[in-house]
Amino acid sequence: MARKLLLSLIVAAGTFASVASAGEDNIQLKEGPGREIVETRCVACHSLDYIEMNSPILDRKGWEASVGKMVRIMGARIDESEVQTIVDYLTTQYGK
Amino acid sequence: MSSASEGAGVKNNRRRLILAMAGSAGLSQAPWALADRGIGPAGLPEGALDSSEYDTLPGKQPLIKRSWRPPNFETPVRSFNDPYTPNEAFFVRYHLAGIPQIDAATWRLRIGGDTAETPLELSLAELQSGYPHVELAALCLCSGNRRGLSKPHVPGIQWGHGAMGNALWKGVRLKDVLAKAGITGRAVEVAFDGADTAPIDATPDFVKSLPAWKAMDENTLIAWEMNGEPLPHWNGFPVRLVVPGWTATYWMKHLTSIDVRSTPSAGFWMAQAYRIPKGRFPIVDRFVSQEAETTTPITEMVTNSLITNIRDQGIYRAKTPLFVRGVAWDGGYGIDRVEVSIDGGRLWQAGVLGDDLGRFSWRQWSFAFNPEPGEHVLVARATNRIGATQTFDLVFNPAGYHNNVVQRVRIRC
Numbered sequence: 427m428a429r430k431l432l433l434s435l436i437v438a439a440g441t442f443a444s445v446a447s448a449g450e451d452n453i454q455l456k457e458g459p460g461r462e463i464v465e466t467r468c469v470a471c472h473s474l475d476y477i478e479m480n481s482p483i484l485d486r487k488g489w490e491a492s493v494g495k496m497v498r499i500m501g502a503r504i505d506e507s508e509v510q511t512i513v514d515y516l517t518t519q520y521g522k
Numbered sequence: 523m524s525s526a527s528e529g530a531g532v533k534n535n536r537r538r539l540i541l542a543m544a545g546s547a548g549l550s551q552a553p554w555a556l557a558d559r560g561i562g563p564a565g566l567p568e569g570a571l572d573s574s575e576y577d578t579l580p581g582k583q584p585l586i587k588r589s590w591r592p593p594n595f596e597t598p599v600r601s602f603n604d605p606y607t608p609n610e611a612f613f614v615r616y617h618l619a620g621i622p623q624i625d626a627a628t629w630r631l632r633i634g635g636d637t638a639e640t641p642l643e644l645s646l647a648e649l650q651s652g653y654p655h656v657e658l659a660a661l662c663l664c665s666g667n668r669r670g671l672s673k674p675h676v677p678g679i680q681w682g683h684g685a686m687g688n689a690l691w692k693g694v695r696l697k698d699v700l701a702k703a704g705i706t707g708r709a710v711e712v713a714f715d716g717a718d719t720a721p722i723d724a725t726p727d728f729v730k731s732l733p734a735w736k737a738m739d740e741n742t743l744i745a746w747e748m749n750g751e752p753l754p755h756w757n758g759f760p761v762r763l764v765v766p767g768w769t770a771t772y773w774m775k776h777l778t779s780i781d782v783r784s785t786p787s788a789g790f791w792m793a794q795a796y797r798i799p800k801g802r803f804p805i806v807d808r809f810v811s812q813e814a815e816t817t818t819p820i821t822e823m824v825t826n827s828l829i830t831n832i833r834d835q836g837i838y839r840a841k842t843p844l845f846v847r848g849v850a851w852d853g854g855y856g857i858d859r860v861e862v863s864i865d866g867g868r869l870w871q872a873g874v875l876g877d878d879l880g881r882f883s884w885r886q887w888s889f890a891f892n893p894e895p896g897e898h899v900l901v902a903r904a905t906n907r908i909g910a911t912q913t914f915d916l917v918f919n920p921a922g923y924h925n926n927v928v929q930r931v932r933i934r935c
Binding site for chain 1: 790
């Protein structure tokens, strides 16, 4: 739900061609604890296929580094307290 | 819009078709059943193969979707059998998802910076009428092409072989425009920005610079035409930079500003991204102002080749001439020869080079042989005019750049 809302906000505010957003709507991340928070935090700048595409190639350290890069370099707004849940989800569902 | 579900349908049907074909040929061994479904070579991460599908961006033909937003779409290898890659088939690569539709009538290019004594602003008409026109063929190749084949895998867009395309580019020389802007001898780098932006302000803007000497090279162009047509939106309309010989990270799309600098550009995309370990690759062009202790920016392409018309794990007729076609390229010295092996690299025979379209273009080549019944492993190896060739073992680097390991295409006849 939250992700759909975010997506429509992005599309409404943005200049991005809607055709690609329609494809993006069909992405289904794997069921598991933490999915909702990953879907809302990781969708602001790029589609969630960035996660699917990069699997299963990263271990926990790899996902920690990746999430850290998103926060420290790319400017992702993710609470310190959420990082653990996100890394757990990515490692369990999309880790090697 | 139903394109996404159609794309997924194509993928699934194709998978079924290939499995059915493998079954009907009585092939039970696993590797042959895992044949490339047309969306990437075997060896890409599983998640990349699963999340990729054919889909159509406006103005493009169906390409291989690696990511939706920003759009990263790869050209299928079969499109590389043409000397120039059609605009509709040309790959699309963006880092940042804010991509404006630009009105050519109001677009302006600003040229300034601390070592430009006469800064100026140009409309498209002024750019096109103010300087001599130049047309040249050049290969545009994403630094990360073949990243998906890195062993071990590294994070990033998981490209197969298709993040590249050869085109005829028309524009004006960057050096003529820089001269008009009064570039002085104190210039160290020239930095470029495009109209695409990040959805969130905190994300580093995609700004790239060239060393002043490369910016002043007579082959570095500000281009508005690609294969005789205006640049497609997704390839940088109305104007992009063309940096022949160097990887596409420098070929700034939707170009809006040029900054002539007396100091090195310090942004993320220069200082931290697009770097290779020093001393590991046979690279000639240095980017001295950006060199760090252990890394240096990627510069020219390494010598490389690709077989374009034979499917890995394909089945072909024995005792009938088989024409193998491909392309070969390098960082701008020109291809000297392509050798082909049909036994996995033990014996090598000369391939026949196609027309020379210029030293920055890829070079088409072909090779014909009469296959005996059984399995064959085709390998091609290009060498350029300064003797640089391909490797047999990957030179691993954390971003997966410069993968020019000879390709091995297994066929059954």
